[in-house]
Amino acid sequence: MANVLHIVVCAGIVPDPLQTLEPVTGPNGPGLKNEMVLPAVLDPWAASSLYEAAQLAAKNPGSKLWLVSLGPKAKLQQVMMTVAQKVAFELVPIDGPIGGFPDAHATAAALAESIAALPGLERAKLLLFGGWESATRGAGVTLQLVGERLGITDQFQGVDQITLSDDGSFEVLERVEGGKHQVSVCAGTPAVLGWATGNLAEPRNNPQIGMSNMRTIMPALAKARAAKLDANGLSYVSVSLPKQQRETRVVKDLTPDEIAAELVEWIGAE
């Protein structure tokens, strides 16, 4: 028997990981240079959760799927032109600042407020999805805070799989050390699931899904609620990017084993 689920995916937007990122400090605190100019994508971990959510909703007829996203309206629109072709959802845009530096508590408050106000959402059927990490900061706390604000105590992080039973309970696989999964069984919704990568490939672009989504996305963007996020006394001592080093060399006639050995030696020397 299928379970009727109300799945809400929280997914921010982040600069396309291929871009050159450079931290800068502006009047409003730290940020990334030219961030509004850089192409953006849906946060990769959250995107995985969106694809998993869509599949779950499709397997459980009558279920609903919302995508709640906080970011500059213009940038959200750009990202939706790609995301909307992937899976069917209803967008709940929140017009807010770009970047991963706003206070997680303030971000969570804005998200929770919007989720609580969703027309037709039944808390008893709620699965709150998102990424367990973020390409913007990696603190990985926003989703938990949203769950707490909504009073949801069953929370799972690093999720790779969810399997629903007919009685409404579900089994969750969470990543733990050593490449293994911790298996938990939850009595039922509501619950928070912070996804790792899941098991699904990125769906193909489907023009019909895109057209169908866009009928609701553009009106939703037009009336997106603006959220001003308080700093709550948060300040950053310093901001830096992970150290990157590129050494490119064209080699011929090396076996894969030799290349692997050289890589191991290089990594060991770092």
Add this chain to the structure above:
Amino acid sequence: MSTSAIVEEQAQPLIERQSMEVDIACAGFGPAMGGFLTTLAHAWNENPADPAFESKAAPGMPLQVLCYERADEISAGVSGVVTRGQAIRSSFPALNLAEIPMAAEVKSERVMYLLDPVGASRRSLFLRVADAALRLVGSMVGLKDHAFTLPWTPAFLNKHSGLVLSIGQFNQWVGSQLMATGLVQIWPGSPVAGPLLSGSKVDGVRLADQGVEKYGAPTDGFMAGMDVRAQLTVVGDGPVGAVGQALDEKLGLPEGHAHREWALGMKFVIELPEGTTLEPGTVWHSFGYPEPEIFGFLYVHPERLVSVGIFVPSWLHDPSRTAYRYLQHYIQHPALWKVLKDGTLRSWGAKSLEESGRHGEPYLCGDGFARIGEGSGSTNMLTGSGVDEAWATGTQLGEAVIELLRAGKPFTQENLNESYEKRRRASWVQQGAREAEDARNGFQDGLVKGMIGMALAGLTKGKLSLNAKIPAAHKQIRPFAAQPVEGLKLKNAAALAVADGRPLHDALLTARGWPEIPCDGRLLVSQQDALLIGGKVQAMPGFADHVTFRNVGLCIGCEEKTCIAMCSGQAITLGEDGAPAFEREKCVHCGACLWNCGQSPDGERSNIEFRAGAGGLHSAEN
């Protein structure tokens, strides 16, 4: 499957293919499509109740206008441009450049003749003598940093009070405006495989299949490309677009027309050092270096960003054309290096330019379709301007479509000729194209003759020009065998370097005397590094190769393999069987391989087929 196979509707009867009805289907999103859709959207916004805008495909709804773009982002256009911008400003009378990142008004322009400070350039004897004379009187004529600045900018080149733009940012801005109107949907990451043809009538477009392997066979997650049926198909997919190519193949070109002159534009976006004296809106044009036939440019954007690049033309007869290495030498010319040397590479990109102008103009319209932009031959080869012309052709089609919608007339060839083509023929775009159509005559025989021809056409507004017979692009590549003994010695020297793992063209340039590039990891980086540091190239999985070789036997027997030398992303390399090997993950979709192939199976087309494909550059700064 070739694009033309879509003509045969029943070619793959076993594939279940979705179909969708819309009113207007558009292939490609660039300046021309921006102009078309903006014109349409502005008219609809003025009166959304206008019955002309009621959809026939979805009665009760507004016109269903869908645009499909190959690139993963509509901001992934590749071109830093300077344009007079008259058509763009006409569409946006209250244009505020502050809303468009990297946009600036042109403040100053100069044209420079660059001498060769290295001594490796392929200069004719005449040019060498002229250079020596210039150096002799250098101090008297203001020669500085091996560059001679012309005392004035010829009127036909002048872009004063025009716009310096990043096409990526401009496209993004236009796209956002359009999507916000609600009339238009623009879908990136959706390559159009080709037109749906019934005889010579276009019934819409077919999107590319997804979930296929390298050669197009279905695999896991196969999703057949959807058929999007439309009353009007607007073709704006550029000079190497799949729809335009398929139409050319099906309908042929008007008498005497051919796509024979090309250039590859390749550029860097560089962040200038703090304290730079270059003001936003500064525009430099150059010629003479790194090879006499290679033109160059430098455009300054706000925020200390600069676009600097070169155009490598098809009439550069050398088969070891290699734009990336030439670009690295170009930016190190003393006249440019003095402002660039402490800069940082932010992005990089490349694009083929159809340089045939009006000589490459296809049939502009037919039953159910109209062509706009560069692929419709709108680029003005005299003024070196294409963006504004492309935009203008889009607005002309937009006005024509509105006229036909209001008159309740179908999109037949006759009606489109009367509305769109007539507008275009009466416009400044057509006048400019006529003046420019023979302006490039002479360059086939070298820089000096080319400049004379260009000046002649420019100063007489096209009334006078040189005669020229332009060979097919593949015949413009001089075979190695025709080179003198000296060239063969160089080739032998280069062969030693190739044995050490370097590309032949790179080794040839070194053997010819070009200095090695002193890579610094910041501004001067290897081409492979540029793919990631500056170019940000990637391709979504699940699409077939979009570059294929028609007759591999011809490739194996081809000694020059210029496709490898000119591949902007080093996506074409020499395979183990002696045939070129293609890696779509590294392709930036510049289309250079299409016209840098020295072989032809039929005397006109090259041996390389360039189809619809996803992926490419992920840089919005281009």
